[in-house]
Amino acid sequence: MTARRPRVTSTDVARAAGVSQSAVSRTFTPGASVAPKTRKRVVEAAARLGYRPNAIARSLITRRTKLVGIVMAHLTNPFYPPVLERFSRRLEEHGRRVLLITVPGQSRGDAALPEILQYQVDSLVLTSATLSSAMADECARLGLPVVLFNRTAARTRVSAVCCDNEAAGMLAADLLLDAGDRRLGYVAGTANSSTNLERERGFFERVASRKAPRPKRVIGDYVYETAFAAVRGLLAGRGRPRALFCANDVMAFAAIDAARDLGLRVPTDVSIVAVDDSAMARWRAYDLTTIRQPIDAMVDATVDLLLGLEDGRITGSVVRRLPGELVVRGSARLPARLRRH
């Protein structure tokens, strides 16, 4: 396992198989025509010699590397691992591979971009990280398709796919108000993230339009520990909310634990609803009522958009907002319309 052996070339394979080099090339080109018998001889010779067609050398001819860069900041947020897994699987179905770039949590994603571009990715997905207008313009100038996932960006003309977060905020407000709760609280995620801004706006506007008191607001930063401390303070104080809308599942788990830590019952004393529907929402300790983000549909829409932008079928920027869906479990008091009889 020290120095690499000299690489086996298509000429070596052609010689060993007793066919032309063109036959070898066609065997390894998806969609190219080659007689079954010839293909069999080529594949056998290639296996014997350890030949692998070189995707990278080919990319210099096709100007396509088949690499899609995915920039992620919050892999430890349970929302993202299933997202990354589905991206990887779906892109592989289209013959692409994921070049993964992780960036620190609050990063703009700009710092990593120059190096990513060195790899000549065919397109780029930005998840948690924000993209500056300058860098978005740079990508546009290079003709590099970029899609924001679970993010929208003000002041850029970048395509984006996300959940309809404002509608999710409204849905949460209606659920809690319809159940008879008027003293509400909001547990905010990272304050200036687009997901939080949109969920918060939908929630507060719907509460206001229904003439309920303005909800109390604490910041949980999308993180368990921060949310636990914030919610514990909120629930221990005077005039405690009867019901909470948490901007993601993890903060709702913290809210449930904080309520129980104070001897409060969920949902009898505090009713809790969130956004995500991560795997843990089903766990017995939490049994969380939450608005499911349609991860599969969001990823699929992003992949369709990327491929469309790559081959020019889609031009300009497209923003798609997919509706969330309420998943009723045990953590929220229910309005009469949703109660099981």
Next chain:
Amino acid sequence: MTARRPRVTSTDVARAAGVSQSAVSRTFTPGASVAPKTRKRVVEAAARLGYRPNAIARSLITRRTKLVGIVMAHLTNPFYPPVLERFSRRLEEHGRRVLLITVPGQSRGDAALPEILQYQVDSLVLTSATLSSAMADECARLGLPVVLFNRTAARTRVSAVCCDNEAAGMLAADLLLDAGDRRLGYVAGTANSSTNLERERGFFERVASRKAPRPKRVIGDYVYETAFAAVRGLLAGRGRPRALFCANDVMAFAAIDAARDLGLRVPTDVSIVAVDDSAMARWRAYDLTTIRQPIDAMVDATVDLLLGLEDGRITGSVVRRLPGELVVRGSARLPARLRRH
């Protein structure tokens, strides 16, 4: 955003900056010498023109792509996201990028390998997926360094880094037996995985050597739902164990929920210890006593090994087993030696 613009070359940058092409090349080669003033002019001209040195074209000359392939099967197991995140960060510090390959859970990882090799990765990390002996031999023949992470493989001479799982099993047995529990249970992960086989062996052998009754055993497959059903059955039956060793955290969360579902208190009625120390182990609902896998040290050892194998500093195969560390929280009854006074 349709067709890509013609690529800016180093010659264009040299002309715009009024320097030699060699100066441009040296500016973008890590470690190469170039005068600060020259570097500044090159970087400014490169930024103005949108020039990016082409890592892929360079790889054809250096025979190094700086890509490390990482094969993962279980991204939704909370053990893996922080692992992937640290791999990405540490490899980036060494100028590498992660080519991510996800494979179905029970896959051998072989199916994806031919395509991965097309990308001419410099080296390969296999996490959850097993690697067949044939495929391991193929990698060795190509001179491609491979390191198994959190896995060992019988009958191959592939390098591996993992937690000392057998010692973890012994540690769990000692903890539970020292606390005075003699009726034990084992919640197995995926039965034929090396992590499960090693943890199980360490646990059962230590229990036997200490003359305690053979523990009851159920299979949880490393998954919450499977473990919940299995543990519920075990605890509802006759002669229920007083203490459980779960082969990972997620199954311990399920075990705690199953115990509570039966009206049993943790740890008073059922004492529970596990392996992992995932983020959720700290959550109030679980407060899990568990054996921490040293993820950071494991990833760092793997990266060192990969780089050593790549440049020939390390030859042959190396297997490193790093010790786990007991993290005491509230889910297990403690022996007198560990009780706080």
